[in-house]
Amino acid sequence: MEYIFSLEFIYLIASMTYILGLKMLGKPESARKGNLIAAAGMSIAILGTIFLYQGEVPTFIYVLIGTAILIGTIIGWMIAKKVAMTKMPELVSLFNGMGGASAALIGLIEFEHYTGKTLSIATIVAGIIIGSISFSGSMIAWAKLNGTLKKPLRLPKYNLLNNLVIISLIIFAAFIAWSGSDSQLLLYVLFFVALAYGILFVLPIGGADMPVVISLLNSFTGLAAALGGFLYGNMVMLTGGILVGSAGTILTFAMCDAMNRSLVNVIFGSFGSSDEQMGDMDSQTITGSIKKTTVSDVAILMNYSQRIIIVPGYGLAVAQAQHAIHELEQLLASKDIEVKYAIHPVAGRMPGHMNVLLAETNVDYDKLVEMEDVNPEFKNTDVVFVVGANDVVNPAAHTNPSSPIFGMPILEVENAKNIIINKRSMNPGYAGIENELFYNQKTSMLFGDAKSVIQSLISELKGM
Amino acid sequence: MTELIEFISNNIQMIYIVILMIFVGVEVIGHVPAVLHTPLMSGANAIHGVVIIGAILVLLGVNPENYLGQALGFVAVLLGTLNVVGGFVVTDRMLEMFKKKK
Structure with a gap:
């Protein structure tokens, strides 16, 4: 009981550091400190989760977690330290994709433990869909920004195609949740279709609009993290995820505003990349x-x-x-x-x-x-x-x-x-x-x- | 329908938190100068790395026989760490520059 109380307490502190940190990031004088405070909150939340966990855990699992964190820390630290400042946007996109992928993987593993619980499964499949879209979409945005993918790629009738894919994806996900199916095959099909949708979603959007897309995908990942929090009843994931989801959405609209575009226009529109426009420009x-x-x-x-x-x-x-x-x-x-x-x-x-x-x-x-x-x-x-x-x-x-x-x-x-x-x-x-x-x-x-x-x-x- | 109502009443606290956090997020971002939008986005990006907590919980609870689960969980923790560490470090690097004003 004591342990549970203290972990909950750590999560409370961590949630507060996220809010405080984000608030302080909004002012030039306090921004750096705000970032460090949020980072400190994240660290204690992670350490608390590992060391205050209740239940029998084989040692090799701890080794596995430790190794993953160690490798991730070294690589993440090095990339972040080495990158040129002009490459910032694509790096944010890359890290965003990592978070999305992590959220999707959690859903894939947890699926079998919740068979029959309709709403938990619904939370899981929603997390898989949003996380996967965020991952593959971010990777495309990353490739576009660093110049690997130069031209916007448009399949014929891509808007119609994309809408059909996302609608069938949602229907398919609803079917998995409400049929009480425990089929791993269906789940993986869902996972891969969601990945494909992320690609289809970002491919037609021009390079000029990538910041808006990254910001949008950023809030998607926040949402995916929050869904994980809902599933586990884990408050720190819930607060952190929702906070980023909502802040990211506002930031997305602020960016669209600055460019005088609507979000709908960015996603379904053409300018920013099209050559069709050049015709009547002449x-x-x-x-x-x-x-x-x-x-x-x-x-x-x-x-x-x-x-x-x-x-x-x-x-x-x-x-x-x-x-x-x-x-x-x-x-x-x-x-x-x-x-x-x-x-x-x-x-x-x-x-x-x-x-x-x-x-x-x-x-x-x-x-x-x-x-x-x-x-x-x-x-x-x-x-x-x-x-x-x-x-x-x-x-x-x-x-x-x-x-x-x-x-x-x-x-x-x-x-x-x-x-x-x-x-x-x-x-x-x-x-x-x-x-x-x-x-x-x-x-x-x-x-x-x-x-x-x-x-x-x-x-x-x-x-x- | 009854299931949905039951779900809501069982999770009413979390639903409160979701609604309130949405407003906090909007409020916190509302009045930020455009200068800080990039660091802010980067910082928010690091915070959603909190998904790593879920990845750790998955690994802690995974069946020792479930090798696929362990492999995927390992990758999930690794990716989550990248998100957290990379996100915070790069935000700090951006903000470090702002500090150097006279």
Whole structure:
């Protein structure tokens, strides 16, 4: 009795650390501590589960658990320490998939112990379905983000097909639960069909929408963990799982909001990847000419400016130019020029991703200005330097109702006195939309790889 | 139907927790600046690694003769650990950078 009480108590503490930790993660000053608190709560919950377990357990089972935890810790630790910060999103996806797989495996093993108990079986099969979808979906998202899978793959009538698969999956799961069947074969069929559905679900979605998908799958895994908690009456799994499930859902909607898309549009829609859209884009191709500029012209322009705003995009991260841009910013600041970064909520591959990337190079936190705060400042700005960003500065979001990004909040760089855009080429951005900003009178295009362009800018400026 | 009602009354405490936790989750995320969305997602990702507790319970309770169960349970604990350790470490790495401001 005493033991049970103390384990329950540990779970209570752990649940509290999750809530507290997540809350503290929401503020820059306390975020790191919040993460550590949640990690500490997780550790005591795991240790408590192992050492306060009641019942006869053969020693080799403990060895098995210990080995699994040891291997997992070493591998997890190494991957997490070694990965480059630009690779963050796919890593989160990878770890998310691991959790989903774990939840699905639990269901596979526990199935036989609950034969005949309809609602427990229903919980188990739901856990298997959600966990498997989360696993295979996360793996596809991971492959898409690291470039293994480049093009969205679309089977004919994929929406209809996917809906048929998920509906039959649910009917099949309901049949297993309510028929009282104890067939392992049926269970494994369910498992593999769910895995296949996860693949079918994510494959047609374009790379630009992967953060939303990962966030959604993140909350799926939370739900799968919570179902496990329901099955065992285990409070810490229940609270942790539901907390992540609900927080993840809100985060998913926040991301969709920032991109002005609905979740339905992300899942069933096409833009973000499609080429069909390009057809009717042609009819409204923007006419006008673009103006090219050179590094030395830009250097002179910057040298005689008072206020400069840098708009970093994912292109900056791809070119690994975050250190170079920080050097440029410091150099300009040493010439008494006011420099800020304008951060669009969806710059990078995840909301906040750009902040993480720039923080990596020790950019001052106060220099990163969010969209709402920076937009009124553009009209007093001499030079806006757009590096590897495109859709987040596209005025079509304001002016062209037929544009797929119409309504998305953007950085209003067109109000600045001079606009310098660094891009590798004239290729349209992730959304595949033409950008009339490039044809603006005030815009000069500075073509080239972000890193080398910024580095030559730095050496030009140093000579002035 | 009676089964469902029975289920609800047997698990009423857990149902309360589910409902309240949904609101806590919404509330906790509600007012977070976009800057912290990535670390937050990563942190939440680590927390759902709590599924490892279930995996450990499976292994602790598995029949010593059930080799398939042991193998799957072993994999489940391993994957769960990856989720937990990798998730927390990578979140910490992200947040470490935020601290370096002057």
